[in-house]
Amino acid sequence: MRTDPNIPDADGFYEALIAAQEGLSEAEAEAFLLRLMLLLANQVGDQQALLDAIAATRAMVARKAHG
DSSP: OOOOOOTTTTHHHHHHHHHHHHHHHHHHHHHHHHHHHHHHHHHOOOHHHHHHHHHHHHHHHHHHOOO
């Protein structure tokens, strides 16, 4: 699972992601992120890679919560 930055302009992408959520309620922002994740998952199309990404994300969140 690749976790190092792999986007040519990672900061610009992050800024666009944040800007896309401006003015949304917390619930709308969550729905936006979930729908975006599903669109990107469909684009990736490799179920094992997606399951690995889910596991890696869960581990990152768990470490942050307990660290």
